[in-house]
Amino acid sequence: MFKILRMGCNTTHDNNFSVNRLNGYQWCLLLLVKSPAVFIINGKAISTPANTLIIYDRNYPHQYRANGAEYKNDWIHFEFDSGFFNEYLTMLNTPLYISNHYYISDLIQKMANEFYSNNSYKEQTIEYLMQILLIKAKEQMEMKTFQTKQSRIHDELIKLRSEIYSNPRNNWSIALMAEKLHISCGYLQSVYKNTFFISCMSEVIESRITYAKELLIESELPVGEISNLCGYQNEVHFMRQFKKLTTLTPTEYRRLNSKLGK
Incomplete structure (x- = not known):
């Protein structure tokens, strides 16, 4: 089972934006960051280009900030049962450059359209869309985390x-x-x-x-x-x-x- 709690698309903040949640959330957080950013992972600062995806596990520290420009992202707060996510655990808490970011952003927008609708089968539709997103992210991860020169x-x-x-x-x-x-x-x-x-x-x-x-x-x-x-x-x-x-x-x-x- 997969369940969205809250989500948003193309949310913007100024270039001083930063997040420092040392205990994270009790649920998972997915971010598609559409601007340059800096993530702190295990005490190490990682500068990332625009179009970076990260999925934070429950209770994992959220430390990230804008990097010299207006900050913009898509975001999803979600819950899942153990069977839904097991195949994708290696992707958690790892910034991943997304070369096909239009595709991923479109999937997130489609999920938002369903989430805020009264459609009869929106839960099933959202779950299938999330599975597609995870498959594409895993595919990207297997092509290596950052391939900025070719991915451009x-x-x-x-x-x-x-x-x-x-x-x-x-x-x-x-x-x-x-x-x-x-x-x-x-x-x-x-x-x-x-x-x-x-x-x-x-x-x-x-x-x-x-x-x-x-x-x-x-x-x-x-x-x-x-x-x-x-x-x-x-x-x-x-x-x-x-x-x-x-x-x-x-x-x-x-x-x-x-x-x-x-």
Whole structure:
């Protein structure tokens, strides 16, 4: 069971803001701090960038302050039973930089919308949203606590990857993708592969073949037209790449998988 007691989004304080609760709370506190801050953990001061998440355990000291700028955070006071949180105990009382902070902040806002609503199933909805938040935070923790250099463009990389799959017909090139992210071609290739474990141009090919499979299954379009819709100017090149990735020609793939007439 998971239960929110109080919560708020985008709460702001001036640059002199500080908290010093030596005994913490009798419940847990989640903070997504959207400004630079300093946390005192086990007597050690840790300076953190904007978009840092911390989940304080019950009765754990809360010591944190603004760091040279207006302080802003999302916050949740909550209770839980032992079965709900056991998998995530390693995340407690540890500042964690969140590269996909828009995603996490959106989850918190969705929880607030439910918490302050009269929806019939708001408790279940909030619990599922919190589970998603914890899974994403654990995923981030396993990528290491602070990865500020790479994480600065993490959201943009995700947007780029989504755009590649949404628009496989585009005339994608490394130079075009690097320009979109305002980084060098070399850095794009390095950071993309380190993030998604595939090169950016291999991703383009994957997106085109994925779309080709869909068109072959769902339509009666000629292979040449499908080739064009998937961003290929040369049908022979398309057929070679398709067979390389699937071991089948487009015609063979259609014959084995087509839904038409079934």
